[in-house]
Amino acid sequence: MDFDVLYRTRRDKVSSYMKEQGIKAAVFEDSEDRREPALRYLTGHPTDALLLITDDGNSILIPWDENLAKERAHADQIIPSTKYERNYAKALVELLSSYAYEKGSAIAFCEETQYCQYAKYREELKDWDIQLKEDSVHNFVRNMRAVKDSYEIECTKKACAITDDMTLIIMDGVKSGKFTTEMDVALFVERYLREKGAERTSFDTLAAGPARSFAIHAFPGYTGGLWASKGLSILDYGVCYEGYASDCTITVANKPSAEQQKLLDLVQTAADECRKLYMPGMKISDAVAKADQIFAEAGRNMPHGLGHGTGLEIHEAPFVSKRAPKDKTFIPGNIITLEPGLYDPELGGVRLENDVLITETGNELLLHSKIFII
Template sequence: MKNYTKDELKKIYAARREKLFAFMKENKITAAVFEDTEGRRDLSVRYFTGHPSDALWICSSDGKNALVPWDENLAKERSVDVKIVPYNEYDRKNIEAVREILKSFKKNDPRLKVEVSPATPYPLFLKYVDALQGWDVLCRENSVHDFVLSLRACKDEYEIECTKEAARVGDLIIEKIENGIDDGSIKTEMDVSLLIERELRLNGCERNGFDTLAAGSSRSFAIHAFPGYTSAPWPGKGLSILDFGVVFEGYTSDTTLTVVKDATDEQKKLVELVEKAAKEALPYYKNGEKIKMAGLVADEVFKKAKREMPHTLGHGIGLEIHEFPRVSAKQTDDLVFKPGMIVTLEPGLYDSKLGGVRLENDVLVTENGNEVITHSKIIYR
């Protein structure tokens, strides 16, 4: 991956914030509060500041902004070109921090509007209303926070590079998994899950993108096996699924492979249908194409075989494992793929007797088509 200089990163983060400030000005929103705290995680704080966890970020439409981190030392190390105000200055009380930061912005507009997240609990919203005298506190749908989610859907250069690095590490891990199956070092769901944990950290990644889902043939009938992994055999005779992601600089990959071992003809038919759905839907992941079309194509493949996929065809990935947009035949006609979107393509079928199969890769939508940036596969043994 390219090594970005501090000045290059400043420009990247500044460009993101400028889009936010422009939206706020256009919609006459004076200020906004983003909260990444336990129980109310909003990774938009990291998106705009670079700080990885536990902080408030308060900004105004004219560009004033302040990061209030729980860990001041970490913020100084990781944040990019923002004013840092220690949480301790406000007795570690979020509402007091928001009130005082807004005062420091020195706004004289008679119609001051501040937006808090639509996910804010009602009792907390009322506390904001009481504390922010002189401000019209907004907590609503179609908010600045919703705009940010749509903004995050199209990745910039740095985000694409980080996601590609996560994908590269994921591919290395898949290769090690194949070797482990062949040499017998991987025998259980636990073996493969702990291998992923070890290898991602050896290769500079932060963590798993989500709890690894390793389901041997006795548990692969579930879309998301519960628990995520056990000491059961993996891969087993029939169909075994592995769904995992790795995170590099905040950005996650998301891949699913299926191991086919001594499968019956009926099980092989499920695999063939999933591979066909993936192949036929991929060309629709392109700039300007209605997102629903990819879902319709995959659904039609299964419908002809009198099968039905019980989940959507894909979803955006980024700082979170599930981001906008969802890829589904039920999407509206106005929702289209755009350059910079990184979206999963993950057709799957599940049968209580035969087991399950899913094939998932991450697809970058480009100006002229797409690029599959992960290389998950169906593994035959």
């Protein structure tokens, strides 16, 4: 993989958009105050830096960790933040002053920039039109990220393969008696993923035994309580491989009652029927409506969305929920979860979650999560 070409191609699309919109420069800042996955998407640098992209295609990365940038980053220029006393505002003043832009030229910041940081930039960059707009270059990049290229698909498939392997090992451990508590499972995940080359979990692991599975996201994420004991247990977990996330949920049903079996059957039916609607060109709202119909006919209601995109963030566009625009469709290259679930304070919870790649002709399951009945 020629990463210089990969990241330059992405940045060139951004610069072309900026030129069309009359934006002279765009700032992408990743810090402890607010993480910005676009930084990694556009340069390969994983964290803590400021990226400046200009409409003529130039890119300047100002990393906090110079050594890490030398190893991982791809940009036209890499300038350590120490040159600017670790002050990004000072860096921007110096860098932008080197361009012969007209007074009042537009420079785009992310609309989620904190107000105090925005005020600081506005004060330092008096001669610039500082823009924080919802539908601007940063949103353009989010939309780019919603459609994965071949490298992103490859990384996600690797994350999913590691996750699938863990699921099989976990279920073998349940049957052998090796894994009996929420902690057993969650700590195994933490160790195994790193042994297999993944960076981290893609979110805090949620292992909820029968006493806690009624919650959509059990709090705390896991305890020393029993898991996979009699009743319904949920494991919601995933890993990041080269930054790209998997998102998996399995349900383990140990000697389920008749009423619990009804929940299991409903969720499985929703997963099977809704997958048929995860097709290129089909409306996202149709899949959401199908899940709602299946549950409503049984007098049940799903209290969360049907799915969401994954990538450098565990939750990113597109979102498969009632909030999705009516004309929004699935697009080849989308990687989206399909995660119907039901939760009952007395019976417990059931969720089944798989990651689905939308292809030119249909869809492909990247995970193979199941409802396990023991």
